[in-house]
Amino acid sequence: MPKAELHVHIEGTLEPELMFTVAERNKISLPYKSVEEASKAYNFKNLQSFLDIYYRSTHVLLKEQDFYEITWNYLKKASSQNIRHTEMFFDPQAHTSRGIQFETVFMGILNAMKEGAKNLGISSKLIMCFQRCMSVESAMETLLLSLPYKEWIIGVGLDSSEAGYPPRIFASVFDRARKEGFLTVAHAGEEGPPEYIWQALNELKVVRVDHGIACVKDLQLVHKMKTEKIPLTICPLSNVKLHIFDSLADHNLKQLLDMGLQITINSDDPAYFGGYLNENFLAIQDILHLNHNDIYQLAKNSFQATFLTAKEKAKLLKELDNFTLKQKHTITEKIS
Numbered sequence: 626m627p628k629a630e631l632h633v634h635i636e637g638t639l640e641p642e643l644m645f646t647v648a649e650r651n652k653i654s655l656p657y658k659s660v661e662e663a664s665k666a667y668n669f670k671n672l673q674s675f676l677d678i679y680y681r682s683t684h685v686l687l688k689e690q691d692f693y694e695i696t697w698n699y700l701k702k703a704s705s706q707n708i709r710h711t712e713m714f715f716d717p718q719a720h721t722s723r724g725i726q727f728e729t730v731f732m733g734i735l736n737a738m739k740e741g742a743k744n745l746g747i748s749s750k751l752i753m754c755f756q757r758c759m760s761v762e763s764a765m766e767t768l769l770l771s772l773p774y775k776e777w778i779i780g781v782g783l784d785s786s787e788a789g790y791p792p793r794i795f796a797s798v799f800d801r802a803r804k805e806g807f808l809t810v811a812h813a814g815e816e817g818p819p820e821y822i823w824q825a826l827n828e829l830k831v832v833r834v835d836h837g838i839a840c841v842k843d844l845q846l847v848h849k850m851k852t853e854k855i856p857l858t859i860c861p862l863s864n865v866k867l868h869i870f871d872s873l874a875d876h877n878l879k880q881l882l883d884m885g886l887q888i889t890i891n892s893d894d895p896a897y898f899g900g901y902l903n904e905n906f907l908a909i910q911d912i913l914h915l916n917h918n919d920i921y922q923l924a925k926n927s928f929q930a931t932f933l934t935a936k937e938k939a940k941l942l943k944e945l946d947n948f949t950l951k952q953k954h955t956i957t958e959k960i961s
């Protein structure tokens with residue numbers, strides 16, 4: 626099924642195999658002896674225990690080529706899953722805080738995106754995230770570093786440890802970002818309360834909420850998001866791996882969909898959470914009793930919630946409709 630992905634951290638696509646290859650090339654030692662040992666360590670108690678491992682793994686990334694390779698590998702995988710358009714997060718502070726130049730990170734990613742468009746036909750956009758566990762000054766510095774490249778960065782976001790870091794802290798950085806022409810999104814309501822989603826909407830003026838699953842605890846908030854058509858980027862396998870829900874069967878995404886919210890399905894950090902976008906769809910469809918219309922709606926939402934132009938969206942939505950029509954014909958032919 627043609628679809629878009631709107632919540633994937635490029636650093637979270639670093640598969641253990643590539644991590645070992647790059648670590649060897651850059652002479653960086655890893656806390657694991659083998660790929661198997663690394664995979665086994667990917668057992669998380671909560672968001673913070675994941676982030677500790679995730680940021681540690683980024684230490685192998687030093688050169689432009691390294692950033693090119695993770696992005697290129699993700700785009701190849703995404704294209705093989707019929708993702709027609711992707712909006713990827715990157716975490717510059719995870720690299721600049723280790724002495725890597727912003728330009729090194731950015732150019733590696735951008736060159737892979739250009740290659741993806743040319744050779745795979747996959748379109749992509751980039752969203753720069755600020756880490757909420759770092760200071761406002763550091764976020765502002767990062768924003769200033771990004772300005773020479775702003776025509777290639779569609780928006781800014783907020784990620785990393787959520788509890789204890791309300792979005793409001795970063796209001797001045799987001800104000801400046803919007804003045805510079807960036808769109809804004811934020812992780813909110815993953816581990817944090819609905820109040821953080823309110824702040825993201827009212828004070829950071831986000832146009833899309835990442836995760837946002839805590840909104841069900843506040844019906845006024847649900848009403849606002851529904852009437853204003855604010856998309857939520859939901860990451861089912863991530864939510865279970867980080868124990869936001871005990872199991873996929875307990876996930877509230879079907880409830881949110883039935884409430885009429887514009888939810889989308891995404892992989893978040895696929896190298897760590899057990900699957901890319903198709904694996905997320907396959908995991909939820911039976912357990913949550915999603916019917917054909919639900920799946921179609923999720924794919925439709927994914928295109929509608931992108932930061933593409935109305936014309937680009939219409940083209941992709943038409944592609945989706947042609948696909949579902951063809952599927953219906955195939956089913957009818959099989960029955961008759």
Ligand code: HPA
Pocket residue numbers: 634637672679784785786812815863893894
């Ligand atoms: N939540 C917050 N920060 C992140 C995540 C996430 O799921 N993945 C990478 N950074």
Ligand code: ZN
Pocket residue numbers: 632634784812835893
């Ligand atoms: Zn995320």
